[in-house]
Amino acid sequence: MCSVFLKVDNLNTYYSKLHAIWDISFNVEQGEIVTLIGSNGAGKSTLLKTISGTLKPKTGSIAYNGTDIAGEKPSKIVRSGLVLCPEGRQIFPKMTVQENLRMGAYICKSKGEMEAGYDRNFALFPILKERYRQEAGTLSGGEQQMLAIGRALMSSPKLLMLDEPSLGLSPVLTETVFQLIQEINAQGVTILLVEQNAVMALSIANRGYLLSSGHIQAKGTGEELLNSDEILAGYLG
Structure with a gap:
């Protein structure tokens, strides 16, 4: 350290x-x-x-x-x-997986930076790539938690807080x-x-x-x- x-x-x-x-x-x-x-x-x-x-x-x-x-x-x-992934996931259930991830990318300065965030998430959470266009509210509990963490990672945190x-x-x-x-x-x-x-x-x-x-x-x-x-x-x- x-x-x-x-x-x-x-x-x-x-x-x-x-x-x-x-x-x-x-x-x-x-x-x-x-x-x-x-x-x-x-x-x-x-x-x-x-x-x-x-x-x-x-x-x-x-x-x-x-x-x-x-x-x-x-x-x-x-x-x-410094990014917080909140308790209870707090995803947007009527939005797709892609749209939820995009919500976490609002500080991205370019399309390339956003695409890199998607690639990183899909490497960590392959199931999110499979569910890319699926409404987040239809995901299982574990998939929703992966999506919540993935959304936080779209901001490229140096320190990630997980609740x-x-x-x-x-x-x-x-x-x-x-x-x-x-x-x-x-x-x-x-x-x-x-x-x-x-x-x-x-x-x-x-x-x-x-x-x-x-x-x-x-x-x-x-x-x-x-x-x-x-x-x-x-x-x-």
Whole structure:
């Protein structure tokens, strides 16, 4: 790992008067897979939304590639190379696979750049090429998740944030999605992964952070957290 790519320092975010995340500090090194684990309501999705600009932090800093992006517009953050693939896929069900992918390519500067994005996606997700002109709402759950990730990849992210990519998927499809995450990482994309399937997430992560009630409760390498008796007893069961 060569450098700090994302550095979050003393971040606090509110929903109206509700203090959702408290003094969160963590970092992601370039080339890593870092995972954030925790139960529902722990603050994981809130944290990703704050980093991506869809929520504004009350206090704290978010340094991405050396620049503080806290409070910046989401469109500017995407153009800088930091992209969020949201929880629940949020595809456009009445649009085709092609049209959904094109929605992720709005920052592409040329047709050639867009075509390169399609080629990259179809190499990773051959099923999307087969379903190219099919309405996205008719895809299976696993295919919709691949489409959601593919749409995010159309922006050529340097750091890809994935929010619950295995949500609602069978064990077999979950394993496939995690293999694809590793392949995307191997292509040079840094990954920040939010996931309730903690065992799978930690098994592929360089490092992990456990969130609880808006606080970071534990941190370590993926292996350290997987082998922690405290984490096993208190969270992994």
